[in-house]
Amino acid sequence: MTRTTVHPFARLSAGAAVAAAILVLFTGCAPEPGSSGSDAGTDASVSAPADTKGANADSDSAADATGSWQQQGDPAESSKSHELPASFPSDAFVLPPDAPIDDAGERATGEWYLVLSVPNAEAAKTLWQSIIDSSGFTESDRSTTDDGGVSANLNSDALSVVALQIPQPDGSVLVSFDIATPSAAE
Known part of the structure; x- marks a missing residue:
């Protein structure tokens, strides 16, 4: 019977590959506001229209012009x-x-x-x-x-x-x- 030895770096490389795959999967779950996401065409990735007129026009929005969310302090106090x-x-x-x-x-x-x-x-x-x-x-x-x-x-x-x-x-x-x-x- 022949014994095969697995090099320690091979095990480490396989673990790193699995971790990287999980990271890639979770990265695409929540796109930034205003971005189209990676699965354009599905209901989950439909973004809000760029036009800010409408139901939320009078509200204070935490999103800036680029669609990124900004810290606005204590929301309970600011409203x-x-x-x-x-x-x-x-x-x-x-x-x-x-x-x-x-x-x-x-x-x-x-x-x-x-x-x-x-x-x-x-x-x-x-x-x-x-x-x-x-x-x-x-x-x-x-x-x-x-x-x-x-x-x-x-x-x-x-x-x-x-x-x-x-x-x-x-x-x-x-x-x-x-x-x-x-x-x-x-």
Whole structure:
């Protein structure tokens, strides 16, 4: 019987070839935005049109002109607005002058959202009651959660509001309002 000896470099070369093949396979899985990919003609490789007009024209895009993605900082923070929109019904939804706005915006004509952030549950209760009293709201359908959260409907002649108090792990509370004029709420 003859014994054949396999040179150690032959085993190493075979392992390197397998690793290289796997690397090549995985490299083609996710092309950069805007590139056509290696399998043009399949649904998986259809890229977005170069024209930026359309549904996303008003949004902040993280892709630059070459289609490469750029780091934009904390996405949760960059998409927040800490000021009320110009169309916000400040006469009908009265905020204290020092209200800590975490996020605010207009969803559609006659519909807004507002999120306030306060340090604790007691501050949330005080702020909540201040807004109800100053704005002339009546509260209905109030419910509470085991963690101290609150939900209720707030109504006035001018506005219909879904309000929430959302406790956070650090003890702070988000006080959230979905606000609509009666015509928008219908």
